[in-house]
Amino acid sequence: MSLYELLLAPFADFGFMRRALVGCLALALGATPVGVFLLLRRMSLMGDAMSHAILPGAALGYLAFGLSLGAMTIGGIIAGLVVVFAAGIVTRASILKEDASLAAFYLLSLAAGVMIVSLRGRNLDLLHVLFGSVLALDDASLILISAISSVTVLGLALLFRPLVLECFDPSFLRAVSRLSPVAHYGFLMLVVLNLVSGFHALGTLMAVGIMILPSAAARLWARSLPATLLVAVLIAFGSGLIGLLVSFHIDVPAGPAIVLMCGVAYFASLLAAPGGVLAGRLPVRRHLES
Amino acid sequence: MQPDLPPLLRFDNLTLGYERHPAIHHLSAAIPAGALVAVIGPNGAGKSTLLKGVAGELRPIGGHIHLPEFGRKGIAYMPQRSEMDHSFPVSVFDMVAMGLWHELGPFSGLSRAQRDRVGHALEAVSLAGFERRPIGSLSGGQLQRARFARLILQDAPVILLDEPFAAIDTRTVDDLMHLMLHWHGEGRTILTVVHDYNQVRQHFPTSLLLARELVAFGPTAAVLTDAHLARARHLSEAFDDNAPECHVEEAA
Amino acid sequence: MRFSSRLLLATLATLSLISGTVRAEPLMVTASFSILGDFVRQVGGERVQVEVLVGADQDAHAFQPRPSDSKRIGAAQLVVANGLGFDDWVERLARSGGYKGIVLKASRGVSTIKMADDHDHGHNHKHDHKHGGGIDPHAWQDAGNAQRYVGNIAEALIQADPAGSAYYRANAERYIGELKRLDSEIRLAIDSLPAERRKVVSSHDAFAYFAKAYGLQFLSPVGVSNNAEPTAQGVARLIRQLRAEKVPAVFIENVADPRLIERIQAESGASVGGTLYSDALSAASGPAPDYLTMMRHNLASLMTALTAVPPSR
Numbered sequence: 001m002s003l004y005e006l007l008l009a010p011f012a013d014f015g016f017m018r019r020a021l022v023g024c025l026a027l028a029l030g031a032t033p034v035g036v037f038l039l040l041r042r043m044s045l046m047g048d049a050m051s052h053a054i055l056p057g058a059a060l061g062y063l064a065f066g067l068s069l070g071a072m073t074i075g076g077i078i079a080g081l082v083v084v085f086a087a088g089i090v091t092r093a094s095i096l097k098e099d100a101s102l103a104a105f106y107l108l109s110l111a112a113g114v115m116i117v118s119l120r121g122r123n124l125d126l127l128h129v130l131f132g133s134v135l136a137l138d139d140a141s142l143i144l145i146s147a148i149s150s151v152t153v154l155g156l157a158l159l160f161r162p163l164v165l166e167c168f169d170p171s172f173l174r175a176v177s178r179l180s181p182v183a184h185y186g187f188l189m190l191v192v193l194n195l196v197s198g199f200h201a202l203g204t205l206m207a208v209g210i211m212i213l214p215s216a217a218a219r220l221w222a223r224s225l226p227a228t229l230l231v232a233v234l235i236a237f238g239s240g241l242i243g244l245l246v247s248f249h250i251d252v253p254a255g256p257a258i259v260l261m262c263g264v265a266y267f268a269s270l271l272a273a274p275g276g277v278l279a280g281r282l283p284v285r286r287h288l289e290s
Numbered sequence: 291m292q293p294d295l296p297p298l299l300r301f302d303n304l305t306l307g308y309e310r311h312p313a314i315h316h317l318s319a320a321i322p323a324g325a326l327v328a329v330i331g332p333n334g335a336g337k338s339t340l341l342k343g344v345a346g347e348l349r350p351i352g353g354h355i356h357l358p359e360f361g362r363k364g365i366a367y368m369p370q371r372s373e374m375d376h377s378f379p380v381s382v383f384d385m386v387a388m389g390l391w392h393e394l395g396p397f398s399g400l401s402r403a404q405r406d407r408v409g410h411a412l413e414a415v416s417l418a419g420f421e422r423r424p425i426g427s428l429s430g431g432q433l434q435r436a437r438f439a440r441l442i443l444q445d446a447p448v449i450l451l452d453e454p455f456a457a458i459d460t461r462t463v464d465d466l467m468h469l470m471l472h473w474h475g476e477g478r479t480i481l482t483v484v485h486d487y488n489q490v491r492q493h494f495p496t497s498l499l500l501a502r503e504l505v506a507f508g509p510t511a512a513v514l515t516d517a518h519l520a521r522a523r524h525l526s527e528a529f530d531d532n533a534p535e536c537h538v539e540e541a542a
Numbered sequence: 543m544r545f546s547s548r549l550l551l552a553t554l555a556t557l558s559l560i561s562g563t564v565r566a567e568p569l570m571v572t573a574s575f576s577i578l579g580d581f582v583r584q585v586g587g588e589r590v591q592v593e594v595l596v597g598a599d600q601d602a603h604a605f606q607p608r609p610s611d612s613k614r615i616g617a618a619q620l621v622v623a624n625g626l627g628f629d630d631w632v633e634r635l636a637r638s639g640g641y642k643g644i645v646l647k648a649s650r651g652v653s654t655i656k657m658a659d660d661h662d663h664g665h666n667h668k669h670d671h672k673h674g675g676g677i678d679p680h681a682w683q684d685a686g687n688a689q690r691y692v693g694n695i696a697e698a699l700i701q702a703d704p705a706g707s708a709y710y711r712a713n714a715e716r717y718i719g720e721l722k723r724l725d726s727e728i729r730l731a732i733d734s735l736p737a738e739r740r741k742v743v744s745s746h747d748a749f750a751y752f753a754k755a756y757g758l759q760f761l762s763p764v765g766v767s768n769n770a771e772p773t774a775q776g777v778a779r780l781i782r783q784l785r786a787e788k789v790p791a792v793f794i795e796n797v798a799d800p801r802l803i804e805r806i807q808a809e810s811g812a813s814v815g816g817t818l819y820s821d822a823l824s825a826a827s828g829p830a831p832d833y834l835t836m837m838r839h840n841l842a843s844l845m846t847a848l849t850a851v852p853p854s855r
Contacts (some may be wrong), residue, residue: 007474010778015809016777016778016806017774019805040378040379042795072574123453125601136805137801138801141801158397161396170373171373172374172440175345175362175367177396202483219379221523222382223379225379247773247774248775248778250775251776253772254773272404
């Protein structure tokens with residue numbers, strides 16, 4: 001098989017492959033940086049929580065508009081925002097930390113969602129309908145994730161300094177600026193947008209996987225935040241590309257293949273990177289003078 | 291204490307606490323501008339609480355704190371070390387440069403002049419050359435110096451320091467004390483929570499002795515007497531869950 | 543006293559004889575899903591009251607019983623299920639609700655087809671649904687099998703309510719006649735299609751019986767059934783196949799992921815058909831409120847898509 005057939009032909013011949021690649025790029029640019037911050041703020045498990053928390057919103061959308069993906073996605077976004085904002089308020093105003101307040105609200109949200117779904121069409125697995133797949137990106141989904149990706153890049157650029165400060169020294173930020181809640185809630189909003197649009201377009205595994213795994217891998221290498229972000233984005237996009245090719249040539253499911261590629265990067269980093277498990281245990285070269 | 295300088299900071303029957311239990315009870319005192327005040331007292335005396343109140347992190351449950359005209363913008367607060375996330379991938383330079391927030395705001399980049407000032411601040415705390423290092427690689431003493439460098443850049447007329455010398459090596463303590471005296475020389479008003487009474491006697495002209503209420507305030511020599519210290523020790527450290535409601539304020 | 547009690551007895555006996563032909567209370571029947579419910583109503587008419595557990599537009603694969611279901615089924619006098627692994631949960635639900643009667647497997651006696659691969663058809667939720675040794679349970683999609691269903695149901699009704707046997711037999715005969723008419727209608731329609739147009743792609747492979755009975759090829763999106771995650775190679779293969787074999791129509795089934803089908807259709811040039819109803823009737827106002835209408839609706843959708851001129855690519 002020539003290099004062309006191996007690497008380029010799948011994308012040249014098939015529209016769905018090109019769309020999938022664009023989807024991966026959008027996700028790598030938008031969702032992965034958000035994932036880096038989630039990782040640094042110790043909120044990595046939020047993706048999974050969010051996939052359940054959006055249920056009442058999707059259910060209400062379904063009740064009002066039937067099996068309309070648009071309505072359910074918007075409903076899901078609203079439910080996600082309500083949950084994170086409520087959790088954010090509780091975290092800032094009470095002694096409960098981020099993980100406890102988020103857990104409380106997402107569980108309540110899930111329970112409410114199950115109740116709502118049972119009011120009508122109780123045998124419908126709504127979330128299954130809502131969650132998409134990387135090989136099935138229609139125009140609406142592509143537009144959605146591209147738009148969210150752009151908003152995210154812009155938002156992170158604007159919020160960068162307050163967000164970074166909010167992450168590592170929140171009391172200092174509170175002391176010098178009133179932007180602390182803006183940074184906090186703005187970030188949470190970006191998280192919800194990226195997660196829900198990711199679920200809609202690509203399903204939960206890929207949406208969360210591309211957020212967290214490349215971030216964890218990059219963290220093991222980079223010493224500065226901009227470097228971490230760059231490495232994470234590169235790993236995310238590379239995994240998307242290679243995962244799609246693997247799915248194409250070896251006939252394995254696409255979403256899991258992409259996430260497993262991210263996993264390969266992660267394991268390689270665990271072994272090879274300065275922040276990994278072997279660093280400091282291998283015999284070192286002669287140390288420097290100072 | 292020079293009586294002709296107007297008080298910069300005034301505590302008016304101030305009660306600060308958590309869940310209705312006062313950590314500071316009916317404190318009234320006036321801090322003049324330019325004072326270098328050591329806030330001292332036994333454990334649980336309410337020292338950190340007082341600083342938190344001035345910095346605006348805690349709202350009074352009774353009485354008032356009268357701030358100077360320039361308000362909280364002119365107050366730089368350094369809490370005890372626990373809150374910063376040391377593993378965050380940020381360089382010493384970037385962390386210290388945050389001290390220029392009041393000039394930069396959230397968006398603008400650093401000008402050449404500002405970069406130089408960051409460099410000078412690092413030199414002032416003997417951290418020149420550490421710019422690129424991640425904060426996670428600093429020792430306790432070095433991190434404290436970095437925080438002081440940030441304070442330098444904040445250039446605030448009022449500086450609050452909560453136990454800045456806790457668990458720090460002597461050399462750093464000396465250097466930072468030197469810096470504080472320099473600030474004092476510049477006319478800034480400084481409140482510092484300190485535990486080492488020798489240090490207090492040596493460097494701090496004014497002291498505020500707290501044991502949940504005001505025990506003594508004034509020139510250090512007059513405050514650090516055996517009588518006052520004994521009284522401070524006697525006052526209870528624990529919250530009394532069955533305490534009745536306090537009615538002192540009506541009388542005062 | 544003895545005279546009056548004998549008189550009472552005689553009166554009661556007479557009354558019951560009279561009422562034997564007109565039942566005061568209808569027979570309570572619980573059917574597992576909407577299509578079976580329709581069959582039972584057709585045969586049982588006024589003599590039965592049918593409760594359906596998995597109603598119109600609902601998915602029997604994702605059924606989660608509620609306490610009210612258990613209560614209702616406990617009060618039934620006959621329970622009708624499909625069998626063939628489609629609704630094994632009915633038996634359990636009935637016993638837990640205290641039902642002591644017969645659970646009729648309406649598909650008894652039909653000649654079955656094995657499942658194409660060893661996967662269940664198209665839903666990757668975790669649920670209670672097994673396939674007995676890989677047998678396809680959707681036997682009702684063949685109108686010939688439907689007649690067998692109706693026969694089984696009639697027998698069960700007669701057994702539960704012997705007084706109505708003439709009534710049930712008459713209804714069953716009439717309905718079977720209609721099913722026979724439906725059957726030949728479908729055959730005629732499909733036969734009218736040229737051989738190379740007798741294939742469709744549908745994401746839900748519940749139509750194996752239909753395919754076998756009427757000679758229509760239902761292609762499952764290769765490697766793209768909903769329970770397995772789609773692979774890029776699978777999607778590419780299907781698109782190539784559709785392009786090469788010029789399959790005229792792709793159908794989006796009402797409980798599957800339509801977006802993948804849309805993608806495949808857009809790239810292969812096949813036209814998109816309407817909705818095919820497989821496991822459930824639609825609501826009363828919809829296009830498939832009862833079995834006969836459902837089958838005719840499916841046929842019409844298929845025929846429209848398959849006789850349409852394919853758009854040039």
